[in-house]
Structures are given as structure tokens and as C-alpha cells.
Amino acid sequence: MPLDPRMRDSIATTLTDIACEAGDILRRHHGGDCAHVIKPDGTPSSVADIASEKLIFDALRQRYPTIPIVSEESTHDLPPADLFFLVDPLDGTRDFLAGNPDYSVNICLIEGNRPVASAVAGPGIGRVWGAGATAFEAVIHRGRPTTRNAIRVRKVPEDGLVALVSRRHGDTETEACLAGLPIGQRRGVASALKFCLIASGEADIYVRCGPTMEWDTAAGDHVLTTAGGCVIVSSGREITYGHYGIFYRNGPFAALGDPSYTGRLGLPDRGPSLNTVRQGSAAQTTPRV
Template sequence: MPIEAPLAKSPSPYSRQTLDRDAIAEIFAEIAVEAAVAVMEVYASDSHARRKPDKSPVCDADENAEAIILERLAAVLPDLPVLAEEAAAHGKKTVSGSTFILVDPVDGTREFLSHNGEFTINIGLIVEGEPLAGVVYAPALGRLWLGGAKATCCVVAPGAPLPPLCERREIHVRPAPRQGLTAVASRSHSDAETEAFLADLPIRERRAAGSSLKFCAVAEGEADIYPRFGQTMEWDTAAGDAVLRAAGGIVLDRERRPLRYGKAGAQFRNGPFVAWGDPPASGY
């Protein structure tokens, strides 16, 4: 059965009041799981890895998955502009209006190429600078996280139908533990500023993870904080940010304000940010 776009026809299809955030996340989830088939085909064969002009890695999985995602989004949500990582790498870094979709077809390409399974497919919806719906799918792990009005997670194989709502688990962040925080940090992008930041906090445990799985660990209450001071792009973070916010968390920029999206003047680059599971613990 074809998916129907859950957008009201009037007065505005893109207002916060008329968007069905959970239904949008459901659409994104179906598309991500479908695109994962192409990703896993490359994962099991030669990825033809190469370097983009910015020296970051790209492989066939990124491009094949993005083509599927863009085709499906154009068919189901034709009125929503899309900014996708590989299209942006080829010069398309513009979107019109304050409502648009961000796509990272394979977040964690280094993890993909190292075959550790810690890579994700990310699709997020931005409305007036905020991530209001998003999905993070880890096809090698068979795990899917959805964020809309609420946050849920479930197990689903690439190309399989989404499980019914009764088979999904609603997720929430946890209060900051009195005995100390669990921090999750990038497996591939550590830096001195991150180390200095964590050194000033009561960190009880530290874990490493790739891609947007770090946002999901905080959203599920498995970790409390995820700092990132190295460069990221908006398509890297939008989906995981949406899941975390739906679970009750917050992502703050250097000025301790919620991370904003649609920064065209900065070429859609993020500044430093910290994802918190317990907003009061952040001082926000």
C-alpha cells in the first residue's frame, strides 16, 4: 500500500501545528529500511571507497542509498525540499524555506569501511530550525530508532516490513545518575577539546561508538552525555538530534542554546555541541 504524506492541505502544510511528526518518522523509517538493502549489498562486496574533495571517505553505499532515498522522498513528500550529503558534495547546498529534509545515506562511512557495524542511515525533518522528526537506522545491527512526538526503537532487518507499534519500545532519557555520568564519544573523531571537556565532569564510565548511535545511546538512557567539538554537518546530526529530543533530551551549542538547523550561511556546518540526556544537568 502506498504511503500517504501526513501533511494537512490547509492553511499551511508545513506548520508545526499541521505536521504529524510520528507519521513523518514512519515514512522516513520505511524509506531507510528500503535503502538499507542497497547499503548491505555493498557492505558484503567491494565498496569502491574513494575520497571526496574535502578528503572525507565515500563509497558506493553512500551514493546508491542516497539515490533510493531521494527518489522515494520525491514520490511521497514532493513538496518538501531535501538536502542530502552526497548531492551537497557535488555542489547542491541550498534548500528553500524553513522546512526541509536532511539526509545522510551512510553516517559513519569509516565504520562502514572497517566493517564494525556502527554505521547508520539518517533522515531528519527540520521545521523553523528545529529537528521535529527523524529516524536512525543501523542496518548491520538491525536496529531502528524513530523520533517524532515520541521516541521509539525496534528491531527490523533491511528490506523487511516495519514491525507493528506493539512490537516497538518507547524510549526515554534518564536522570543524571548521582554516582557519575556515562559519556559516549566518537570512535573515529576524538580531539583535545573533547578530552578537556570530559575531564571537568564527573564521568563514571566512557564508551566509544560510531555514527548517530551516540545520540541513540543517550536517548535510550544508556548514556548521559555526548560531546562533539570537531566538525559535523547538519545532515550528520539532524536525525539523531530528533530522536534524542523526542526522548526528552537536548543538544546544546557552545552558547548553551539548542542546536539550530538551516545554517546556509555556514554551508550547513554545525559548531561544537553537547548532547545531554538530562537537560537540568546541562544547566539549560
């Protein structure tokens, strides 16, 4: 039976508490010489990632002991279930290590192939977002959320869209998508905070054609979608999750505050969309590479 709206909101509240606690750990490591290694895929993993993940795992297992956790650091090869968590204990590790405050903690509960509750904490900027059946944000004070306030996407400003772009991951395909839109301003922001700033009505669009993973996007996707926006793939359909057979990779996507722009994007089509295969089928039909 699907989770009802009250349960989803309750879980989202709990996830924001956990994300803020994990974020407090990250904040203590931020700005110093944080020990790290480079993983086989070329991305860094720091002692902050590991400490944050441990806190999240301990908290989730205490509160939801039967729900499996797929996380970037230690359980990225675990298959999904009908109900499972997607976790990125430190999204934006490179920026974090460079002293940039735009890093985040992402926690998301997936039911079937779509999010139903999530939290994105930005400890470096003192803000946290969450969504169950409703979307909200709060100021972080002493490692805890304060009053949770409802959020909603905005109407597109008359002087054009505000596009959020990755600080470190620009590519020609993304530029081609943005070139066909009335962009009035570009703003560099790291991590899943981009989804949340659109959800809070501070920006309008984020396009990403380069590689990302499901734990990078799921929590922010749910915040934005619940606030009235959308996250779509090249087919024009919403992005989906649980694609174990392709290592939880995303294809090109666009996060929009105004869904009416979905037909004007021109996202690259790389064959059958990575994100239109329902959970479970990818593991059966997509070879591991």
C-alpha cells in the same frame, strides 16, 4: 501552519520505513570491497552512499514531492526552505568501509530551524529509531521495522555518566569538557547512533567539539530531544539547522540525556555561535569561505 503532532508522527513512521530500506542496501555492501573515492574535503564517498541516497531521494520525492532535500552527497549546496529534509545516506562511511557495524542512515524533516520528524537506522546493529511528536525504536527484521516501542532517557547512574565518544574523532577540547564531569565509563560508538543510544537510556552524554555537518546530527538530535534529552551549543541554547551561509556546518555541541548538566560543560566559544543564527539569516550575514 506548523505540522501538528499526528502528522509529525505519521511522517516519522514513514521515514523509519525509508531509512530501513536504505539500510538494507548498505548492509549488502558492508563487509566487502566497497568501491569509493575521496572527496575534496578529505571524506570518503562509496557506491553504498550513492545507492542509499538514490533510494531515499526516490522515496521522499514520491511521498513529499514539494519538499526539497539537502543531502551530503549530491545536494549539499542546495539552500534550505521553510520545510526541508536533511539526509545523510551513510553516516560513518569510514567505519562502514572498515567493517565496523556502527554506521547509520539519517533522515530528518526540518521546519524553520528545528527538526520535527526524523529517523536513524542502524542496519549493522539491527535497530532503528524515529521521532515525530513522540520518540520510539524498533528492531529491524528483513529490512523493515518491527513493533515500535516508546523510549525515554534515563536518570544518571549513581556510578557516573556513560560518555559516548567517537572512534575516529577525538580532540583536546572534547576531552577538556568531559574532564569536568563525573564520567564513570567511556564507550566508543560511531555515527548518529550515539544520540539514539542516549535517547534509549543506554548512555548519558556525547560531546563533540570537532567539525560536523547538520546532516550528521539533525535526525539523532530530534530522537534524543523528543525522548527527553537535549542537544546544546556553547551558548547553552539548543542547536539549530539550515545554516546555508556556512555550508551547513555545526559548531561544538553536547548531547545530554539529563539537561541539568548543561551548565557544567564548558563548550568552547568560537565567537557568535554557528547554531544560534536563525535559518535564512546565516546566508545573508556569514560570508562563504
